[in-house]
Amino acid sequence: MEEFRGRAAIAPLCRAASACWGDRATLHPGNVWWSALPRHGTIDDWRVAIWSDSAGPLAAAWLEGPHRATILATATHPKRDKMLGDAAHWAVKHGDRHELRTEVLEADRAVVAAWESHGLHQRRSSANLLRDVRDLTDLGDPAPLPGYRVRPVRDTAVDHAARVELHVASWSTTIHLSDFDDGGYAILRQSPYYRPELDIVIEGPDGRVHGSALTWWDELTKVGLLWPVGVRPEKRRMGLGRAVVLSALWALRALGGHEVIVWPRGDNDYPGPAVMFAGLGWASSGRTIALGR
Template structure:
């Protein structure tokens, strides 16, 4: 068979990327189906400002690279994933990327040893002096020790369905302003797997306003959930509402048969709050991202 490159260009490409990510996921992988759904599901294809290339053999995806900011003077930022059983596909993908993005920076999780080996073969290295932004991967086991959800005066519940999407998308925009998430884009994302409203947790104040949320993504094949994104309106922060939404989503994962859940938080001092929240919900950090150049 011949490994051929294809650019993600529509819903079929998103489906192929989801299948590839689900099939190759491990407990130490950076990519999860939730990352794919959040990044590309709003558009049912390429996200603005990105280019995603996939290397396939007989219709089966073996490696993929997403480039962000390819037009920047200092080079593109890439995320990279490959089938552990096919290092040749990883090498083919990186060989192509070096010609297209000569000033690229590639982010992986330090536990993805097969990707680190491929990057080393391609001549890329980490800089031990690099003190720029990085992410910490956290995980929690969904066993009987999960804390109860506690949010006095507030209601924590799943999204009730499509009718609430304008309020839900509006909440995201208010938390993360400026944001590109429109009502229409949220509807597109919510209309297809792997989105499920029972994992889209919202927190409602006594006046009925949505004030916090945690969006969960569940991979039923690997029995693993991902939290992405999470937020609270500024005037309702420091009341434990994000933690309550997180815990409610974890309980929903467990009810669906989940074994584990993961979340990524900035680990550097430039954005310190999230890394203090997740341990209170039972998460433990197990790895950080590394940048290869």
Template sequence: MNYHYRAYEHTDMLKVRQFLSEAYGRFKRPNSWLIARWEFEIFFFQLRAGTLQDWERNIGLWEDETGRLAAVASKDGDFYFQLDSENPPDSLTGEMFDYIEGKSAREPAEYCKLAIPNFMGNLERQALSRGYELLPDESDSAVSIMLDREFPVSLPEGFRLCSGEEVSNHAKALGHIMAFNYPGTKEAERMLQFYGGIREAPGYSPELDLALLNAQGEVVSFCNAFVDEANRIGMLEPVGTHPDYRKCGLGKAVIYEALKRLRSKGMVKAYTGPYQPFYERIGFTIEVELGVWRKKING
């Protein structure tokens, strides 16, 4: 089979989304990204902020002779290969390595970095042969939980659960800023200005966009869930809790409410990530780990 590269275009968004869903259907586990991460990257901030075109420049597509999508290279900090086979041909992945190394060489970055699933030994061996090294202190992962049981939700007094448009974009943006600890930054200013694009994502459901508010109406914990109906899986993205409100049951409560709603929609499993001890404590287990590999490109 011969494959040819072409640059990603904005109109390819749904084609890549479908490819990721079909790849999961073949693997029955995440290969790299699920559709939630794809939609989140596009719609959460970049579309409204006007930075989407810059992000899209780091996406490469490879198609077969029929035009069927066979592979995608994309970037979220590190590069990721989206593949539909555990043993793709070296000729294909070799072109993908050439692509990401070429992109990295044109940037001020010193290294080209790629996250590789630990079950893709051939890809790891190819990385080694090209001069990559595995970083011992960097990784990515996906954790999952089966939705074959009840998920009791217990809210502490003084907090209320809201969904969808019951909460303003401004309040949600503040909740995100505090949960991920970047108040007072330029990034925070831009988040307050541009938050809300996630509502435009194909997989967005208002009833799965959950937030817990305190008595002052501030978002102190949140969890949005996407659905891949073809594979009957849910994906939690984003998830966060204000540092001052952690370890009091709010994160567990909002996640369990999301899991309840996913289960009611017929989903059988839910994913999030990367791994955190908190996720393990509430029932998630690691399903896929990705090692981060790097190669010196510049300098």
């Protein structure tokens, strides 16, 4: 077992996420990089443990600070349950054993059991996420509205600034202002799992961008993670989200992808994205539950 801290933990954790990918996996390398952006806290607090054999990673435990943990292990390994138990033990030992929490796929009973054996149990939560997956066959026509066009982000300072402004506008509310900024976007573009051709925007007749969809690309698994997707509040319910998402799927397929995953909320407080993704061919393979002490 090897341990890593801070920014040095990103690459080994991403390799483990790829190696452990399967139909119950919850961690894509894109999730790791998105969490590594400055807006998500202090990466200096990260601790990661990796269990490997000569062929590569077999299991991992990730602490995003003392209170939040994730464990994973290869889907088909005969000792998966034991490896998950070892990962949970490490996380409890090095995290805050009194306030440690995690979110897991309810259907992955091995992960749930590993945590329960170390004192974490399901906690009431008003929100949960759906693990929605889709293959890249039978893609529809993006068909944006007349006067709108879908394109990748250009590698210019002007387009980069417009992309950041769009994200902030799409993800801010009257009580919460998104803190995504130029520095975070610059770090995002340095990720080996970022591809410019998968950073899609939809431009309106006014020359401004009004919707966006980013797909993170894992070359090893050929699976894309669609996150984030956003449309300006005043431009919603016009089909722009559908157009930009379908365009992103076409771009992912052209790159060689065969599957894409997205995590919309599954509760009734914010059902719109889940409804849209279901209408575009995604199928849910489970929901998350919160565990803690």
